[in-house]
Amino acid sequence: MGGPWAVVAVLFAFMLLHQTDKLLLGPLTTEIMNTFHIGEDLMGLASTAALLVGLFLYPLWGYLADRFARPALIALASFIWGATTWLSAIAPTYPLFLLTRASTGIDDNAYPSLYSLISDYFGPQLRSRIYGFLQMTGPVGYLMGVALALGLKDLIGWRAIYLITGSLGLIMALLIWRVVREVPRGRSEPELAALAEIPAYRFNLHEVRALLRKPTFLFLVTQGFFGVFPWNVISFWFFRYLEVERGYSNAQIFVVMASAVIVMSLGYLAGGAMGDWLFRRTLRGRLIVSMAGVLAGAVLLAITMSIPPQAFGAFWAMVILTAFTIPLAAPNVLATVFDISPPEIRGSAQALESFIEGSGASLAPFLTGLLAVRTSLHTAILTICVGTWLLCGFLFALAIWSAPRDIMALRAELRARAAQAASGS
Structure with missing residues (x-):
């Protein structure tokens, strides 16, 4: 049985390799387009198809996370990742590639089990930092995808690369099954810490309905609808933008993307650390960090893209600065959702939030391709990026206003549960 940090290490490895596989599509875009003789619109559709499949399965993954053993669900998702990636690698025609690529979305949104499980291993004062650490896997996975694409696409081809990453999914499924263990829901909550035995909490539809009436949750999911647009746009299209419209060499592209991803990874850690630090001083702290991040990202990206292609050094420096601000909100939004959600519905809460995010963001690659x-x-x-970030800044301001009341309401509910359990009634 793995302890808390062993569990974090295994789940980090799972997320890192899974994100690498998922985000390979961007760096391999040109090769896949050449293989099937398609344009940006049909290539964008392949990415959108996988996002849509994952989107519609989000509520199911969330419900399963609140009903069944979460480690088994994470292992199942890893197995599905490996199998569907293999199928997409051997697809001989574009229609079959579109179908198999869409099937890779089945496992993409199985993270409610993972994040819900982590919330029961680590208490509220640490969650933003742990989530920031785990969410580093997005940019680092993208960097690994770029490295794999640049290093191997001309040597073994894009199909063989996907066969390798699919095999890693099958290996991780076995490792998760052996190491990660279930813990009682609510175990890490301070209000329940004094209980000798924590009652078994399971999915409760009444609690879900109550969550949907909390202003903070509504503001967060609305900003999430727009907030994931930039990440999907940049991760899918920025490689081609540097390659085609700026005319940079493979070496220049790798330098830009690698340094940006390293700094972005630090941004996840910094965002989580700043959020936890400010949260200990004010219940609005995590959302203040979130609002600052999206507004800074909008301003800095506009400046970055106004720099002419020949000024490579200035462009590179601004990309790095912009990259640091992009992820500041992510760990704090997730931690805030759990700050206002009872333990037994946290899988569903994260699934609902991500479902609404994905319902807008799944169209981002396709809409960007159409506009391009x-x-x-x-x-x-x-x-798309600047417009959505500015709107998110306004929605975060509303959430900052409502968060303390919703957080205190949950803490009062947990104290009442503890008192009831202690009295044996």
Whole structure:
């Protein structure tokens, strides 16, 4: 049986390799387009198809996370990742590639089990930092994908690369099954810490309905609808933008993307650490960090993309600065959702939040491709990213206003549960 930090290490490895496989599509875009003789619109559709499949399965994964053993669900997701990636690697035609690529979305949104489980291993004062550490896997996975694409695409081809990453999914499924163990829901909550035995909590539809009436949750999921647009746009299209519209070499692209990803990874850690630190001083702390991050990202990206291609050094420096601000909100949003959600519905709460995020963000690669065909990738990326970040800043301001009341309401509910359990009634 693995202890808390062993569990974190295994889940980090799972997420890192899974994100590497998932985000390989961007760096391999040109090769796949050449293989099937398709344009940006159909290539964007392949990414959107996988996002849509994952989107519609989010509520199911969330419900399962609140009903069944979470480690088994995470292992199942890893197995599905490996199997569907293999199928997409051997697809001989674009229609079959589109179908198999869509099937890779089945496992993409199985994270409610993972994040809910972590919330029961670590208490509220640490969650933003742990989530920030785990969410580093997004940018680091992208960097690994870029490295794999640049290093192996001309040597073994994009299909063989996917066969390798699919095999890793099968290996991780076995490792998760052997190491990660279930713990009682609510075990890490301070209000329940004094109980000798924590009651078994399971999915409760009444609690879900109550969550949907909390203003903070509504503000967060609304900003999430728009907030994931930039990440999906940048992760899918930025490689091609640097390659085609800025005319940078493979070496220049790797330098830009690698340094940006390293700094972005630090941004996840810094965002989580700043959020936890400010949360200990004010219940609004995590959301203050979130609002600052999205507003800074909007301003800095606009400046970055106004720099001419020949000024490579200035562009590179601004990309690095922008990259640091992009992830500041992510660990704090997730931690805040759990700050206002009872333990037995945290899988469903995260699934609902991510479902609403994905319902908008799943269209981002396709819409960007459509806009790029009519204008340019520069215009498409800038318009979508800056516009959505500014809107998110306003929605975070509303959540900052409502958060303390919703957080205190949950803490009062947990204290009441503890008193009831202690009295034996």
